[in-house]
Amino acid sequence: MVGYLQITHPCALKCPVVGALNTDILSSLDFGVPNPSWSQEMMDQFEKFTKLSEDGSWQRMPSYNNSVDSMPGQSFYPTLSISSQSDACLFVRNVAAEGRGFEFAMFYNGSERRMAVLLQTGSHLEGMIGFVHGGAVAAILDHTFASCGICASGFVVTANLSVNYKSPIPLGSVVLVETKVEKVEEKKIFLSGCVRSTNARILHAEATGESTCGIQLDPPIVTGCN
Numbered sequence: 001m002v003g004y005l006q007i008t009h010p011c012a013l014k015c016p017v018v019g020a021l022n023t024d025i026l027s028s029l030d031f032g033v034p035n036p037s038w039s040q041e042m043m044d045q046f047e048k049f050t051k052l053s054e055d056g057s058w059q060r061m062p063s064y065n066n067s068v069d070s071m072p073g074q075s076f077y078p079t080l081s082i083s084s085q086s087d088a089c090l091f092v093r094n095v096a097a098e099g100r101g102f103e104f105a106m107f108y109n110g111s112e113r114r115m116a117v118l119l120q121t122g123s124h125l126e127g128m129i130g131f132v133h134g135g136a137v138a139a140i141l142d143h144t145f146a147s148c149g150i151c152a153s154g155f156v157v158t159a160n161l162s163v164n165y166k167s168p169i170p171l172g173s174v175v176l177v178e179t180k181v182e183k184v185e186e187k188k189i190f191l192s193g194c195v196r197s198t199n200a201r202i203l204h205a206e207a208t209g210e211s212t213c214g215i216q217l218d219p220p221i222v223t224g225c226n
Helices: 010-014 023-027 040-055 134-153
Strands: 004-006 020-022 059-061 102-109 114-121 156-165 174-185 188-197 203-213
Touching: 040 059, 040 102, 040 114, 040 174, 102 134, 114 134, 134 156, 134 174, 134 188, 134 203, 174 203
Parallel strands: none
Antiparallel strands: 004 020, 059 102, 102 114, 114 174, 156 203, 174 188, 188 203
16 A cells, blocks of 8 residues: 655655655655765765775665665665654654755665765754754764674664764865774674765764664563662
C-alpha cells in the first residue's frame, strides 16, 4: 500500500509541491549529492572522493532525511523491524533550505573501516557569532561515528562520545569529518575521529567514541534515579 502525508514538516518543504506527497518518493531522495548551494570547495572535495571511489576502495553512502533509510549497511540486519513517526526527520537533515544547515556527503572505506564526511556548514548552525555551534559539531561527529560503526559491524547506537574542541569552524566553511574503527570487543566498538580543514592545516575537533551493537531496542523501564 502506498502511504501519503500532508506536507507540514520542515523536511517536506524541499519538495516544490504543496499538498499530498507520496512518502515513498520523499524517503527516496538522496541529499548527499551536489545541489546549487554547494561551494566550489565542496564540489572539488566531492569530485576528489568520487575519483577515489572508482577503484572500489571508497564508496559513497546515500543520505536521506529519515533515520531508517539513512542507516548505512541495512543489509547487515534484514530481520530488524524499525518504525518511525510519519513526520520524523533525521536531525542532521532537518533544515529544509539548501545550504542553511548540514550539507554533507559520506564516503566509506571498508578495508580501513573508515568514514569520511565532507561537510559544508550553513548559517542556521551558528553558535558564537560567525562560527558553528559546538552542538552542531558534536551532532555531525555522532552521525559519522554511528554510520561508520554500522557499516563496519551492523546496527549500533552511540554509548559514549567525547569531543575536544580545538579551533572554531567559521560558518560557510567546508571541513572534513573523519572517523575510523579502532577496535571491536564483543558488543563494543571503539572509534576515533576528528574534524579538520580540507587542507589538513587546521584541526577543529578531536573525538573518541564507543558504540554498542546487538542491543534491545525496547526502552528500559525506569523505576527510579539515585
